Amino acid sequence: MKLRKAAALFLAALMLLSLAACGGGGGKDETTDAVAEGETGGGEEGGESTGGTFKLGTFLQLTGANSVAGNESNNTLDMCIDYINEQGGFNGATIEKIVYDTQGSPEEAVKVAARLLEEDVDAIVGSVNSAEILAAGQQINDAGVFMMGLGTANTWMAEDWPYVFRATVNNANLATNTVAMLEEAGYTTVAIVNGQDDASLSTADVFEELCGEAGIEVLTRESYQTTDTDFSAQVASIVAQDPQCVYMTCSGEHIGPFVKQLRQGGYKGVLFSKEIMAMRDAEIAGDDNAKYTAASYPYVIYKDVESCDDPEIKEVLQMYVDRYGEMPTTEVVYRVWDTMMVMWEATKIAGSNESDDIVAAMPEVKVEGLGGPLTYDDGTREGYHTSNDWIYIGDGKNKEFSDWLAEDYEAYKTETGREY
Amino acid sequence: MRMLIQLIITGLALGGVYSLISMGYSLIYKASGLMTFAQGDILTVGAFLGLTFYRFLKLPYIVALLLTMAVAFIIGFLLEKGVIRKLLNKNVNAIYIVLATIAVSYIFQNGAQAIWSSKVEYFPSVFSTDSVAVLGVNVQPESLLCIGASMICMILLHFFMTKTRIGTSMRAAAMDSMAAESCGINVSLNTGITWGIAAGIAAIGGIFIGPMYGVYVTLGSKLGTKGFAGAVMGGYGNMYGAMVGGLLLGLLETLVAGYISSELRNLFAYIILIIFLFVKPTGIFNEQAIQDV
Structure with a gap:
């Protein structure tokens, strides 16, 4: 009898846990953020006061x-919405957020995008997973709803979707910069490792093509599936080929374990990544293993607020820490901040919250983003046109790649015993 | 040659993890005649438990390992008593047991996310050194641990099943539960213990691979299916078969990925499973669990 009771309790606990875990699954979390009193008179920035709400x-x-990026994006969206609403909202309209969980599935993204359109949202922001944008973008564009994507793949921005914009980086452009970094270091051979998700695959394709044009030989190209945990075969192949450097388009939960296994397998060379090394990935890889991972990216991730030397980024990070009590572990906080600032600016220029008016205003938008200027006057619907080159030097710090080559490259060679 | 050695060692290490999962499958089948698909996710739970005891509570590694095994044993035991036994008492078709274990595997995944995190968690290395040189190639020390652990588990399980009273009664219960009960064997208790041991073994795999791969909620899902394939290759229900099948699968897929293409790795593993099911369903050790009819 006792056993039956214990079993029943165990099952009940499991059910509760399951329900709790599925809480966000496809469910709607409508957040009406706090609005500053007296905001109906218009925002501080002088936008037209129309009142009402902006869905x-x-x-x-x-x-x-891989939901950590999604959850940190969601947190940052709430933070930005509060920040903008306190200053009058979009042209006086209070922003209300409606969020749906895609569960990392493009199919689910299509469904939830349809639900958002059924609910007559005024604009859409999402997702950090490019495959989900690629799947859901067509219907959003066809519905004539202004959208800003948070993913970094080149594929969905290559579509003819005039209502879809971006205030984050384009991996294909960054691949160009990364090839330039290889040339700057004098590398002539490289190995490529890519995941099978849209952003990883398309970026690796572009990188390989650019290497061919630059005369850099790709000694081996390895891939893995999103469910893989063991990369020993890929590591053995890379170690055997011993390229001068490795380019990784890993993302999510894979980059930390891959870097760790690669280093433990004996490869000590410089690693190039499509994304900046996140602190959580450096921790999983081991800080020493994560050292010498370079990337072209507008901004870097900091260990804590104090170590941030960029005043604008520092302010945003401080807001995040004040609100959530912890540092964000990925750079999506910057992506979302930039996205919301661009959208805010567009609504101000448009003087309206209608999608067609916002789209028409976008070419005039000029915002100083966290990673540099964001402009949309070239017809690409891309905001970032410049980037910065970094290399992770351990202990949560990144250094300008050119400076590192000039000042620390010889020390690296001595430390690793490598010629390159 | 250097690459071959590295692939063999890492392939055997991966195979060692598969073996630990395969052994759970085989043990449950051998002792209860049932199939489960929750072993991979129990491995995930084991990794999270190990993370909690070792990293968060800062207990000594050996204590963390023993506690992880103990908690996993209880989870496995309660799983049998709370779900499997209930269904068996209803005299349901065996397929419902399999479906129930699939449902349980998703509950474990979501439960792990709710309790711990959806993030990849860092599991500190047990060893002071990051890699060790074996025959001139660098390998993760945890890899060697996995190979050793699977061998020790195989030997212990074999002796447990053949040389101990409880092991003998487990096999008797699996062969003819009614006859076993009439001989005074508590079949229900035996089956519960079997599921508990299988969960404990999977949890060992979880705590060992945590430092290699990090710990996250889907860590064991693919490993679970590979472990199943390893069990079939070796001979479903045979302890030695589980060990050999798991090691062989890990080795072969690593060699394919290294010498042919990393894209073909998983494809190759499942093609081997299909080939075995068609050509040699009784596996390498000719276990009669899955027979050609």
Whole structure:
């Protein structure tokens, strides 16, 4: 009898846990953020006061193995919405967020995007997973709803979707910069490792093509599936080929374990990544293993607020820490901040919250983003046109790649015993 | 040659993890005649438990390992008593047991996310050194631990099942539960213990691979299916078969990925499973669990 009771309790606990875990799954979390009193008179920035609400739809991966970026995006969206609402909202309209969980599935993204459109949202922000934007973008564009994507793949921005914009980086452009970094260091051979998700695959394709044009030989190209945990075969192949450097388009939960296994397998060379090394990835890889991972990216991730030397980024990070009590572990906080600032500026220029008016205003938008200027006057619907080159030097610090080559490259060679 | 050595060692290490999962499958089948698909996710739970005891509570590694095994044993035992036994008492078709274990595997995944995190968690290395040189190639020390652990588990399980009273009664219960009960064997208790041991073994795999791969909620899902394939290759229900099948699968897929293409790795593993099911369903050790009819 006792055993039956214990079993029943165990099952009940399991059910509760399951329900809790699935809480975000496809469910709606409508957040009406606090609004500053007296805001109906218009925002401080002088936007036209129209009152009412602005329904901002968003679809993000909030559950599953790779949901940390989605959850940090969701947090940052709430933070930005509060910040903008306190200053009058979009042309006096209070922003209300409606969020759906994609569970990391493009199919689910299509469904939740349709639900957002059914709910007559005024604009949409999402997702950090490019495959989800690629799947859901067509219907959003066809519905004539202004959208800003948070993913970094080149594929969905290559579509003819005039209502879809971006205030984050384009990996294909960054691949160009990364090839330039290889040339700057004098590398002539490289190995490529890519995941099978949209952003990883498309970026690796572009990188390989650019290497061919630059005369850099790709000694081997290895891939893995999103469910893989063991990379020993890929590591053995790379170690055997011993390229001068390795380019990784890993993302999510894979980059930390891959870097760790690669280093433990004996490869000590410089690693180039499509994304900046996140602190959580450096921790999983081991700080020493994560050293010498370079990337072209507008901004870097900091260990704590104090170590941030960029005043604008520092302010945003401080807001995040004040609100959530912890540092964000990925750079999506910058992506979302920039995205919301661009959208805010566009609504101010448009003097309206209608999608067609916002789209028409976008070419005039000029915002100083966290990673540099964001402009949309070239017809690409891309905001960032410049980047910065970094290399992780350990202890949560990144250094300008050119400076590192000039000042620390010889020390690196001595430390690793490598010629390159 | 250097690459071959590295692939063999890392392939055997991966195979060692598969073996630990395969052994759970085989043990449950051998002792209860049932199949489960929750072993991979129990491995995930084991990794999270190990993380909690070792990293968060800062207990000594050996204590963390023993506690992880103990908690996993209880989870496995309660799983049998709370779900499997209930269904068996209803005399349901065996397929419902399999479906129930699939449902339980998702509950474990979501439960792990709710309790711990959806982030990849860092599991500190047990060893002071990051890699060790074996025959001139660098390998992760945890890899060697996995190979050793699977061998020790195989030997202990074999002796447990063949030389101990409880092991003998488990096998008797699996062969003919009614006859076993009439001989005074508590079949229900035996089956519960079997599921508990299988969960404990999977949890060992979880705590060992945590430092290699990091710990996250889907860590064991693919490993679970590979472990199943290893069990079939070796001979479903055979302890030695589970060990050999798991090691062989890990080795072969690593060699394919290294010498042919990393894209073909998983494809190759499942093609081997299909080939075995068609050509040699009784596996390498000719276990009669899955027979050609």
